[in-house]
Amino acid sequence: MKSIVTALAAVLTLTVTATDPVGAQEGADRNRSAAPSARDISGFWELSIDGSNVPAAVLTPGITKAVLDEQAKKDAHAIRWCNILGLQHAMGSPRPIDIRQGARMIVIATEVNAATRYLYLDRRTHINREEFDPTTNGDSIARWEGNVLVVDTVGFDGNKGMTAIPGGGFRTADSHLVERYRLLNNGSILAVTFTWEDPKVFRTPHTYEFRYHRLPQSYEPRPPLACDPFDQERTRFLTTPPQIPR
Amino acid sequence: MRRSRRAFLLFAAALGIVVSLTMWQAPTESVAQRSASTAARPDLEGGWVRIDPEGSGSFGGLTSKFPRAVLTPAAAAIPVGRDPDDVDPDAKPHGPGEPYIVSQGRCGGPGGAGGIEPNSAALFIVQADDEVLLTREGPGGRHIYMDGRAHPDLTRWTPIPLGHSVGRYEEGELVVDTMGLTPGAVTAGGRRTPETRLTERYRLTPDGKKLTITYTWNDPKLYQKPHTYSLEFDRLPEGSYAFEGWCDSSDPLQRQSIVPPAQLQ
Numbered sequence: 001m002k003s004i005v006t007a008l009a010a011v012l013t014l015t016v017t018a019t020d021p022v023g024a025q026e027g028a029d030r031n032r033s034a035a036p037s038a039r040d041i042s043g044f045w046e047l048s049i050d051g052s053n054v055p056a057a058v059l060t061p062g063i064t065k066a067v068l069d070e071q072a073k074k075d076a077h078a079i080r081w082c083n084i085l086g087l088q089h090a091m092g093s094p095r096p097i098d099i100r101q102g103a104r105m106i107v108i109a110t111e112v113n114a115a116t117r118y119l120y121l122d123r124r125t126h127i128n129r130e131e132f133d134p135t136t137n138g139d140s141i142a143r144w145e146g147n148v149l150v151v152d153t154v155g156f157d158g159n160k161g162m163t164a165i166p167g168g169g170f171r172t173a174d175s176h177l178v179e180r181y182r183l184l185n186n187g188s189i190l191a192v193t194f195t196w197e198d199p200k201v202f203r204t205p206h207t208y209e210f211r212y213h214r215l216p217q218s219y220e221p222r223p224p225l226a227c228d229p230f231d232q233e234r235t236r237f238l239t240t241p242p243q244i245p246r
Numbered sequence: 247m248r249r250s251r252r253a254f255l256l257f258a259a260a261l262g263i264v265v266s267l268t269m270w271q272a273p274t275e276s277v278a279q280r281s282a283s284t285a286a287r288p289d290l291e292g293g294w295v296r297i298d299p300e301g302s303g304s305f306g307g308l309t310s311k312f313p314r315a316v317l318t319p320a321a322a323a324i325p326v327g328r329d330p331d332d333v334d335p336d337a338k339p340h341g342p343g344e345p346y347i348v349s350q351g352r353c354g355g356p357g358g359a360g361g362i363e364p365n366s367a368a369l370f371i372v373q374a375d376d377e378v379l380l381t382r383e384g385p386g387g388r389h390i391y392m393d394g395r396a397h398p399d400l401t402r403w404t405p406i407p408l409g410h411s412v413g414r415y416e417e418g419e420l421v422v423d424t425m426g427l428t429p430g431a432v433t434a435g436g437r438r439t440p441e442t443r444l445t446e447r448y449r450l451t452p453d454g455k456k457l458t459i460t461y462t463w464n465d466p467k468l469y470q471k472p473h474t475y476s477l478e479f480d481r482l483p484e485g486s487y488a489f490e491g492w493c494d495s496s497d498p499l500q501r502q503s504i505v506p507p508a509q510l511q
């Protein structure tokens with residue numbers, strides 16, 4: 001008798017649960033949002049003043065002051081003419097970056113004048129160099145190694161955008177970048193280490209780390225600031241030494 | 247025997263309760279199932295390129311057969327200024343392949359993500375739980391908030407070229423509602439102000455290879471009836487990747503365009 005009552009109670013419980021799929025789904029959704037996945041870096045992320053650990057790069061003997069000055073001129077030209085500036089500017093953005101992770105790709109959109117980054121999760125090899133037109137962001141393929149997202153990028157254009165690399169040196173067509181993304185502090189911090197290799201520029205691999213703070217879900221980005229290459233006053237400001245107002 | 251008869255009656259009574267409860271909940275379950283199916287999330291992730299289903303042969307021709315907006319008299323009186331960046335000094339017809347100046351070559355304009363309607367650059371979509379992000383082959387992105395938030399109070403909102411967009415899944419489609427746009431022109435003779443409401447419906451074909459975005463503009467001050475048209479897209483093949491749109495205002499060629507060559511008949 002007791003066993004019959006127990007069995008009926010179990011049937012009743014199962015019936016009530018099975019007839020409330022929405023409630024069950026809501027419960028599952030709540031659980032998902034309560035525990036951030038270590039393998040989902042979606043969110044708005046902001047780099048704060050204490051979020052950078054950048055040692056000085058060890059450059060090859062060929063990277064003389066003259067070479068660095070020439071490269072700095074190219075970067076200044078890119079800024080002056082409102083060119084898209086590239087990966088380093090995107091990841092070092094003074095405004096928050098928006099990272100959204102899908103099943104086949106991760107997209108990084110910024111609020112600055114840098115092209116959107118695409119990190120391909122469904123590709124294991126880079127696009128053939130003969131096919132790929134070098135860009136300021138390069139070709140990025142990504143994979144998860146445990147809870148670390150490893151992003152491998154080649155295919156940079158050494159003559160477009162802002163090429164300077166934090167800590168010294170600059171990107172060239174031969175640069176190879178490996179980024180490692182991981183969540184810290186229960187998902188409130190996104191740590192990214194950047195390791196640049198380029199036999200013509202760096203004597204040893206150059207590694208630095210940025211840590212981004214997760215912004216509230218309610219954050220809403222604003223469009224990039226307008227950049228007017230034909231604004232004469234802006235041009236004067238960028239191309240002549242500052243004057244002390246009198 | 248008496249004991250087993252009592253057990254049988256108890257079992258029958260309990261079974262009756264279960265059946266009643268199930269029947270009582272049946273309508274709820276059916277609604278819930280319907281709700282789940284209507285909210286089904288289409289797989290829009292990836293790259294899409296706008297196509298020319300009419301074979302019009304030119305970019306301007308893509309919209310030439312769209313139904314024209316039926317404007318209110320007040321809206322028709324609003325002058326639509328030309329994009330100040332568009333310049334065609336001689337304003338004469340140009341032969342196929344003849345290069346001519348079409349713009350000031352101005353890079354770095356505000357807005358990002360290329361405007362509401364995709365042009366010839368590919369459109370990329372990534373769907374996260376809280377946000378659908380639409381991006382192009384340049385800076386910026388269009389953010390569709392999926393967390394149920396409302397539009398902001400427009401009296402406290404600075405209009406922007408992409409407006410403020412919230413979305414939901416409905417009947418297997420992504421439905422996006424946008425307000426807060428900068429004033430200006432809309433495809434096929436339309437107008438918009440920050441108060442104008444745009445509804446977009448993103449609908450996939452059953453095989454997932456084609457996408458139709460239907461745009462419906464609503465604003466009783468501007469339109470006598472909702473202004474609707476659709477754009478069509480092909481999914482980029484597997485292994486495709488985003489290009490990077492380059493713009494250099496210091497390059498004289500940045501200002502030129504080329505008229506498409508004559509189409510083979």
